[in-house]
Amino acid sequence: MDNLDRLKALLRRQKLDALLVTQPDNRRYLSGYTAGDMNIGESSGVILVFRRGAPLLLTDFRYQLQAEREAAGFEVRLYQRGLFPLLKGILVERGVKSLGFESHYFLHQAAVKLQKLATEIRLELVPVTDLVERLRICKSPDELKKIRAAVRLNEAVFQEVYQQLQPGQSERQVALRIETLMREKGAERPSFETIVAAGPNGALPHAVPGERLIRESEPIVIDMGLVLDGYCSDMTRTVVLGRMDDLTRDRFRLVRKAQLAGMAAVKAGATGREVDRAARQVIAAAGYGPAFGHSLGHGVGLAVHEPPSLSMRYHRKLQAGMVVTVEPGIYLPEWGGIRLENMVVVTESDCEVLNEDVTFLDV
Amino acid sequence: MDNLDRLKALLRRQKLDALLVTQPDNRRYLSGYTAGDMNIGESSGVILVFRRGAPLLLTDFRYQLQAEREAAGFEVRLYQRGLFPLLKGILVERGVKSLGFESHYFLHQAAVKLQKLATEIRLELVPVTDLVERLRICKSPDELKKIRAAVRLNEAVFQEVYQQLQPGQSERQVALRIETLMREKGAERPSFETIVAAGPNGALPHAVPGERLIRESEPIVIDMGLVLDGYCSDMTRTVVLGRMDDLTRDRFRLVRKAQLAGMAAVKAGATGREVDRAARQVIAAAGYGPAFGHSLGHGVGLAVHEPPSLSMRYHRKLQAGMVVTVEPGIYLPEWGGIRLENMVVVTESDCEVLNEDVTFLDV
Numbered sequence: 001m002d003n004l005d006r007l008k009a010l011l012r013r014q015k016l017d018a019l020l021v022t023q024p025d026n027r028r029y030l031s032g033y034t035a036g037d038m039n040i041g042e043s044s045g046v047i048l049v050f051r052r053g054a055p056l057l058l059t060d061f062r063y064q065l066q067a068e069r070e071a072a073g074f075e076v077r078l079y080q081r082g083l084f085p086l087l088k089g090i091l092v093e094r095g096v097k098s099l100g101f102e103s104h105y106f107l108h109q110a111a112v113k114l115q116k117l118a119t120e121i122r123l124e125l126v127p128v129t130d131l132v133e134r135l136r137i138c139k140s141p142d143e144l145k146k147i148r149a150a151v152r153l154n155e156a157v158f159q160e161v162y163q164q165l166q167p168g169q170s171e172r173q174v175a176l177r178i179e180t181l182m183r184e185k186g187a188e189r190p191s192f193e194t195i196v197a198a199g200p201n202g203a204l205p206h207a208v209p210g211e212r213l214i215r216e217s218e219p220i221v222i223d224m225g226l227v228l229d230g231y232c233s234d235m236t237r238t239v240v241l242g243r244m245d246d247l248t249r250d251r252f253r254l255v256r257k258a259q260l261a262g263m264a265a266v267k268a269g270a271t272g273r274e275v276d277r278a279a280r281q282v283i284a285a286a287g288y289g290p291a292f293g294h295s296l297g298h299g300v301g302l303a304v305h306e307p308p309s310l311s312m313r314y315h316r317k318l319q320a321g322m323v324v325t326v327e328p329g330i331y332l333p334e335w336g337g338i339r340l341e342n343m344v345v346v347t348e349s350d351c352e353v354l355n356e357d358v359t360f361l362d363v
Numbered sequence: 364m365d366n367l368d369r370l371k372a373l374l375r376r377q378k379l380d381a382l383l384v385t386q387p388d389n390r391r392y393l394s395g396y397t398a399g400d401m402n403i404g405e406s407s408g409v410i411l412v413f414r415r416g417a418p419l420l421l422t423d424f425r426y427q428l429q430a431e432r433e434a435a436g437f438e439v440r441l442y443q444r445g446l447f448p449l450l451k452g453i454l455v456e457r458g459v460k461s462l463g464f465e466s467h468y469f470l471h472q473a474a475v476k477l478q479k480l481a482t483e484i485r486l487e488l489v490p491v492t493d494l495v496e497r498l499r500i501c502k503s504p505d506e507l508k509k510i511r512a513a514v515r516l517n518e519a520v521f522q523e524v525y526q527q528l529q530p531g532q533s534e535r536q537v538a539l540r541i542e543t544l545m546r547e548k549g550a551e552r553p554s555f556e557t558i559v560a561a562g563p564n565g566a567l568p569h570a571v572p573g574e575r576l577i578r579e580s581e582p583i584v585i586d587m588g589l590v591l592d593g594y595c596s597d598m599t600r601t602v603v604l605g606r607m608d609d610l611t612r613d614r615f616r617l618v619r620k621a622q623l624a625g626m627a628a629v630k631a632g633a634t635g636r637e638v639d640r641a642a643r644q645v646i647a648a649a650g651y652g653p654a655f656g657h658s659l660g661h662g663v664g665l666a667v668h669e670p671p672s673l674s675m676r677y678h679r680k681l682q683a684g685m686v687v688t689v690e691p692g693i694y695l696p697e698w699g700g701i702r703l704e705n706m707v708v709v710t711e712s713d714c715e716v717l718n719e720d721v722t723f724l725d726v
Contacts, residue, residue, distance in 0.1 A: 035569070038555060040403045041467060042668060044569070061656030062568040065696065081676070103472040104404060108464075109492060111471040129472060172546075180543045183535075189556075192401060205425040206398070206407070293424030305405060313444070333428065 003030050004055065004073070006135050011051045016126060017096040020087075021047045023105035025302040026132035028230060031055070031071040035063055040107060046083060047074065050094060058086055088117050096123065103127035130307065137299065137307050138321035144345065146231040147300070147323055148354060150187075151343055154226055154233035155357040157181045162359060167216050167241055171196040171209035174222070182226045191225035191232040191304040202238070202337030205294055205329065216242030219252075219336050221329075225304050232304040234325050236341035239360050248338075251288075251330060252363045255338045258282040258328040259361075262296050262310070266326065266344055266351040272314030279328045280312075288330045297325040300343055322346040323354075366393050367418065367436070369498050374414045379489060380459040383450075384410045386468035388665040389495035391593065394418070394434040398426055403470060409446060410437065413457060421449055451480050459486065466490035493670065500662065500670050501684035507708065509594040510663070510686055511717060513550075514706055517589055517596035518720040520544045525722060530579050530604055534559040534572035537585070545589045554588035554595040554667040565601070565700030568657055568692065579605030582615075582699050584692075588667050595667040597688050599704035602723050611701075614651075614693060615726045618701045621645040621691040622724075625659050625673070629689065629707055629714040635677030642691045643675075651693045660688040663706055685709040686717070 007030060011019055021027050024037045027047050035044035045059030045067060057074040059067050067076045079086040091099065101114060106127075118125045139147065161178050175194040182190060197207035199218040207221070214220055217240060225234035238255075240248065262279030276296040283292045295311030300323050308314060310324055318324070324346065329339030340361060344351040370393060374382060384390050387400050390410050398407035408422030408430060420437040422430050430439045442449040454462065464477060469490075481488045502510065524541050538557040545553055560570035562581040570584070577583055580603060588597035601618075603611065625642030639659040646655045658674030663686050671677060673687055681687070687709065692702030703724060707714040 034571075038668070065567045066569070066571075101471075103475070104470060106471045107467060108469045108471055108474040108490060109466040111474070112466070112490070127471060127475070176543065176546045179546075180539065183539045183542075193552075204428045206429070208397075208429075305401070 003135060004049065007049055007132060008051060010131060010135070011049070011100070014100070014126075014128075014131075015098065016051065016100045017098050018048055018050045018091070018094070019100040019128070019131065020102070021049065021132060022102050023132065025306070026102070026136070029132060029136055029302060031057060031074050033057060033067055033071040033074070034230065035066055040105065043083075047071075048087075048090065050096070053094065056090065058083060084113050084117055088121060091123060092121055098124040098126060100126045100128040100131065102129070102131075104129045133307055136301055138319055139301060139323055139345075140321075143231065143301065144321075144323070146229045147233070147343070150226060150228040150231050150233035151235070151354045153182070153185055153187060153228055154224065154235050155355065157185060157226070158222070158224065158235065158237065158357060158359070162237075162239060165214070165220075165239065165241060168213050171198055171201065171212050171214065174214070175209035178222075178224050187226035187228050188230075189227050191227045191234060195221060195223035197221045197337065199336050200334055203331045203333045203335065205331055205337065205339070214241065217244065217248075219248060219338050221337050221339055223339065223341065230302055232300050232302070234300050234304050234341065234343060235355060235357070236327055236329075236339045237357070237359050238338045238340060244363065249363055251338050252360065254283060254286050254288065255328050255330060255340050256361055256363075258292075259326055259340050259342065262326040262328060263342070263344060263351060263353065266318065266324070266346055268320045268346055268348045269317050271317050272308050272310045273312055275310045275318070276312055276314075279326070283328060283330060291330040291332055292328060293331065294329070297327050299324050318346045320346055320348050366498060367412065370412055370495060371414060373494060373498070374412070374463070377463070377489075377491075377494075378461065379414065379463045380461050381411055381413045381454070381457070382463040382491070382494065383465070384412060384495060385465050386495065388499070388669070389465070392495060392499055392665060394420060394437050396420060396430055396434040396437070397593065398429055403468065406446075410434075411450075411453065413459070416457065419453065421446060421453075447476050447480055451484060454486060455484055461487040461489060463489045463491040463494065465492070465494075467492045496670055499664055501682055502664060502686055502708075503684075506594065506664065507684075507686070509592050510596070510706070513589060513591040513594050513596035514598070514717045516545070516548055516550060516591055517587065517598050518718065520548060520589070521585070521587065521598065521600065521720060521722070525600075525602060528577070528583075528602065528604060531576050533574050533576050534561055534564065535574060537577070538572035541585075541587050550589035550591050551593075552590050554590045554597060558584060558586035560584045560700065562699050563697055566694045566696045566698065568694055568700065568702070577604065580607065580611075582611060582701050584700050584702055586702065586704065593665055595663050595665070597663050597667050597704065597706060598718060598720070599690055599692075599702045600720070600722050601701045601703060607726065612726055614701050615723065617646065617649050617651065618691050618693060618703050619724055619726075621655075622689055622703050622705070625689040625691060626705070626707060626714060626716065629681065629687070629709055631681055631683045631709055631711045633681050634679060635671050635673045635681065636675055638673045638681070639675055639677075642689070646691060646693060654693040654695055655691060656694065657692070660690055662687050681709045683709055683711050
């Protein structure tokens with residue numbers, strides 16, 4: 001059963017006549033249409049999936065040819081004066097009485113307009129969240145193949161840059177080299193802005209690479225991901241050039257121990273919270289609890305951050321076929337940070353680690 | 364009067380006690396905090412500006428140090444369990460009775476939560492659009508300086524790539540070269556995904572650079588922009604390698620004629636619609652009306668697309684100090700496309716063209 005048929009089955013269960021899909025990854029998952037949104041206010045189109053009958057892709061002039069080429073089985077219709085006038089006609093024509101829309105990717109401003117339209121044509125509007133995400137959460141063999149390829153390419157890029165890493169290079173230069181190599185080697189783009197954070201800058205989990213020159217003996221956090229054939233990778237290594245002092249080594253070992261504990265806790269049936277706790281308590285027991293201020297991991301697929309989450313707030317159970325990161329870290333203002341991140345596939349009994357690269361994992 | 368004071372004056376006029384600013388460019392404009400959002404669902408923080416008293420920046424652990432460094436005059440507070448619990452306490456503590464929020468950058472899902480919170484504490488919620496954008500729409504001398512610098516750098520990158528352009532290079536290679544050079548020369552990043560569309564691919568106004576090798580005698584659309592010191596550039600040139608046939612030359616001249624007509628119509632007091640029409644009627648008169656399916660231009664500043672708009676639907680008047688693109692184009696399936704784009708500053712009497720590059724403007 002293809003993705004569209006699975007969604008239709010879900011619509012029947014939810015008693016929805018149609019779903020308006022605005023989230024770009026969901027749109028791609030269902031239709032094959034690869035255009036992204038420049039931002040949520042500048043959509044490159046929406047799709048309408050009906051419980052019965054052929055789905056539609058609504059877009060504007062700029063994306064017409066791409067939509068027609070890519071979205072097999074979808075009829076492409078163009079709007080000239082915005083989405084809503086076109087949408088109204090279609091909903092009436094197709095006799096839609098209840099329409100789901102993606103509350104987690106729909107602006108308040110647009111929802112006000114949609115509500116007005118719904119009142120005019122006596123349509124029941126149903127905000128949904130994570131409906132298509134629920135289909136996406138477990139990866140098919142074909143998706144896993146693409147994710148594996150993205151991870152392999154990620155590691156090849158990392159290795160090439162790591163081999164050439166020298167004191168005196170700036171964070172910015174290194175990040176630029178990584179992103180250029182990604183594309184030269186065939187990636188569509190980075191899956192997020194590459195982080196290269198040397199020394200004290202590593203204390204910012206989301207540091208922006210700057211003019212700081214990297215030095216010997218300091219931890220250098222390199223967090224990088226790419227998109228290949230639509231699917232994302234995400235990997236962090238922390239490396240040290242030259243001699244590593246004992247304190248740094250101890251901290252590396254602590255973060256690695258937490259990562260191993262986290263990975264050991266991953267299996268179908270474990271909750272995100274349980275896995276997070278398995279890693280977190282290792283760090284807390286060593287007295288570094290407050291230095292690990294983010295969650296342990298997140299799902300990866302068409303989006304680099306997607307459900308499930310490995311965090312204290314995620315009480316649902318993992319299922320086989322989910323792909324998640326396991327990325328504990330400690331961040332100490334003035335000193336710096338260490339983060340180690342792998343991607344794993346959840347299996348019935350445990351997990352399969354997708355990364356083969358072991359740079360500075362066991363120091 | 365600084366940006367924050369101008370906003371406070373606006374809040375007084377609108378009788379709002381406070382404004383919750385979620386839009387990243389608005390956040391930066393008011394606070395100096397440069398972090399972007401990974402996407403609208405993954406915010407790197409919000410700011411709260413009060414009619415009276417010191418403003419706040421609310422963010423999470425990952426951005427704490429950056430926020431404290433950058434947002435001078437803002438008190439930084441961290442949320443651990445999401446924004447809303449923290450927000451609720453602050454609104455009560457500060458005695459806020461009416462709160463504006465940015466309807467055009469606020470998810471429906473989040474608005475439902477905000478409404479619930481508002482009901483609990485008897486808060487009046489007021490959706491606003493374009494309140495901070497209204498402050499941003501006319502550029503200060505300092506902003507114009509930054510925009511000029513971005514345009515200069517954009518042209519330097521374009522020239523270097525153009526000089527080395529050869530038949531046999533792929534669209535993807537050329538786009539990658541452009542984006543790498545941008546960063547090597549000091550840009551923060553591209554302001555949008557660079558478009559290099561050769562031959563028939565040029566018929567897609569938003570083409571994604573692919574494996575197609577560029578050839579002699581075909582129009583190659585190169586649409587590129589960068590971000591320098593927070594401010595964007597946006598420029599399109601269409602170039603031909605080798606001999607240009609007469610039909611192609613005629614079409615270049617037509618698009619240029621439309622561009623000149625558009626630029627000639629720009630001045631304080633003209634509406635966006637009037638300027639769009641000035642260019643559009645040139646193309647329509649030559650019989651190419653349907654081939655020009657997008658609007659003539661858009662504002663540029665911290666965002667690469669921002670108000671005002673030069674389009675049939677924009678009835679407001681331009682003001683001195685606005686910066687807009689003027690970018691007519693024609694797109695013919697099978698054949699390809701030609702788009703020519705400059706940035707201009709609106710003045711009282713006409714406009715100042717920011718671009719100096721004249722590559723293939725007058726053929």
